[in-house]
Amino acid sequence: MIENLLDPTILFFLIGLFAGIVRAELRLPESIYEILSIYLLLAIGLKGGVQLSTTDLGVIIVPASGAILIGLIIPLIAYPILRRLGKFSKADAAAIAAHYGSVSAVTYAVVLIFLDKRGVRYEDYTTVLLVLLEIPAIAVGIFIARLRASKVAPSYSRLLSEVFFGRSIYLLLAGLLVGFVLGPQGIDSVRIVFFDLFKGVLAIFLLEMGLVASHRLNELRRVGAFLFFFGIGMPILSGALGTIVGWGVGLSVGGTTVLATLAGSASYIAAPAAMRIAVPDANPTLYLTASLGITFPFNLVVGIPIYYWMATTIH
Amino acid sequence: MNKVKLVTIITESVLESRLAEDLGRLGARGYTLIDARGSGSRGMRSADWDQNQNIQIEVICNENVASAILDHCQKEYYSNFAMVVYITDVKVLRPEKF
Numbered sequence: 001m002i003e004n005l006l007d008p009t010i011l012f013f014l015i016g017l018f019a020g021i022v023r024a025e026l027r028l029p030e031s032i033y034e035i036l037s038i039y040l041l042l043a044i045g046l047k048g049g050v051q052l053s054t055t056d057l058g059v060i061i062v063p064a065s066g067a068i069l070i071g072l073i074i075p076l077i078a079y080p081i082l083r084r085l086g087k088f089s090k091a092d093a094a095a096i097a098a099h100y101g102s103v104s105a106v107t108y109a110v111v112l113i114f115l116d117k118r119g120v121r122y123e124d125y126t127t128v129l130l131v132l133l134e135i136p137a138i139a140v141g142i143f144i145a146r147l148r149a150s151k152v153a154p155s156y157s158r159l160l161s162e163v164f165f166g167r168s169i170y171l172l173l174a175g176l177l178v179g180f181v182l183g184p185q186g187i188d189s190v191r192i193v194f195f196d197l198f199k200g201v202l203a204i205f206l207l208e209m210g211l212v213a214s215h216r217l218n219e220l221r222r223v224g225a226f227l228f229f230f231g232i233g234m235p236i237l238s239g240a241l242g243t244i245v246g247w248g249v250g251l252s253v254g255g256t257t258v259l260a261t262l263a264g265s266a267s268y269i270a271a272p273a274a275m276r277i278a279v280p281d282a283n284p285t286l287y288l289t290a291s292l293g294i295t296f297p298f299n300l301v302v303g304i305p306i307y308y309w310m311a312t313t314i315h
Numbered sequence: 316m317n318k319v320k321l322v323t324i325i326t327e328s329v330l331e332s333r334l335a336e337d338l339g340r341l342g343a344r345g346y347t348l349i350d351a352r353g354s355g356s357r358g359m360r361s362a363d364w365d366q367n368q369n370i371q372i373e374v375i376c377n378e379n380v381a382s383a384i385l386d387h388c389q390k391e392y393y394s395n396f397a398m399v400v401y402i403t404d405v406k407v408l409r410p411e412k413f
Contacts, residue, residue, distance in 0.1 A: 158333070212367075281394075
């Protein structure tokens with residue numbers, strides 16, 4: 001655990017978090033979040049695409065189906081918990097459930113750094129799992145909200161374009177495609193920018209994310225204690241599910257850790273944008289605070305070592 | 316100088332493309348959009364990341380279009396989105412432009 005903390009990316013995150021909590025005069029320029037997240041999504045996609053270009057695509061089918069299965073199941077587990085135990089409205093429960101089924105690309109980047117540092121190998125196609133896990137849960141969340149009588153009917157064409165051509169999915173897929181088509185040699189000219197600088201940029205981004213997360217923490221009093229425990233309990237539950245599925249579809253220890261982390265992470269880019277349009281009567285403060293204020297910091301600091309431990313134990 | 320109305324909408328940036336469409340449909344001939352931040356009944360909207368941004372849209376139009384925009388916003392968005400709309404009197408040259 002302590003060893004996990006001693007990494008520049010994690011330390012920068014904690015510094016940002018702390019700055020927000022003590023209200024330090026630290027405010028990064030507004031556009032930095034946008035610029036860095038575009039860079040990170042492209043870089044993650046590109047790296048995955050390059051790895052994919054040298055992989056036998058046939059081996060992906062079984063793990064990919066496992067990932068989609070996880071994306072479909074998690075919201076169905078989360079929804080009744082939020083309804084029965086959390087007493088949330090149908091719209092709120094459906095929206096939060098969608099966030100926990102979907103994934104966080106930054107958490108994914110951090111787990112890869114965690115594994116690289118320990119010299120643990122993982123499958124080359126994990127980026128595909130990231131992309132695959134992002135969409136189904138959002139669809140299930142919207143479906144639940146619709147089914148359970150949400151009054152507001154959204155425009156479906158707008159919704160589809162938001163889910164499939166939303167910024168995060170589009171950039172990930174774009175990077176994946178470019179990397180896949182060009183292969184390891186083809187992307188040599190941009191290697192410095194997208195590969196060598198990646199960790200440094202991620203560290204700056206996490207400083208900003210720490211600040212953003214700390215602002216969400218201020219909302220904790222408004223969302224209640226249940227959501228706090230849900231924000232920690234749900235990722236552990238989903239992480240365990242991810243571990244079992246990862247092991248079941250034959251992933252290595254590293255690959256299982258990645259899948260467990262993906263399952264345990266909650267979205268804060270794609271899902272909020274889609275939910276705001278599809279389920280506008282759900283309160284954004286609830287899902288953003290849970291996903292960004294509680295689960296995201298939890299996963300970076302404590303969750304990833306736990307998922308790694310789960311993966312090594314089950315193997 | 317001719318008297319017309321200035322409609323100002325302050326709301327979540329997620330509504331940008333939808334509002335732009337709505338405005339055209341309701342008869343507005345153009346609009347100006349500004350990134351904004353602030354605080355209100357829905358908490359601090361500090362624009363520090365993309366789910367937390369506000370926009371301010373200004374439309375100069377005649378009185379009929381102005382009240383159509385106001386009605387539409389109230390019906391469509393007031394219940395679920397952070398939104399403030401107000402109308403002021405302004406004077407312009409070239410009234411046919413608006």
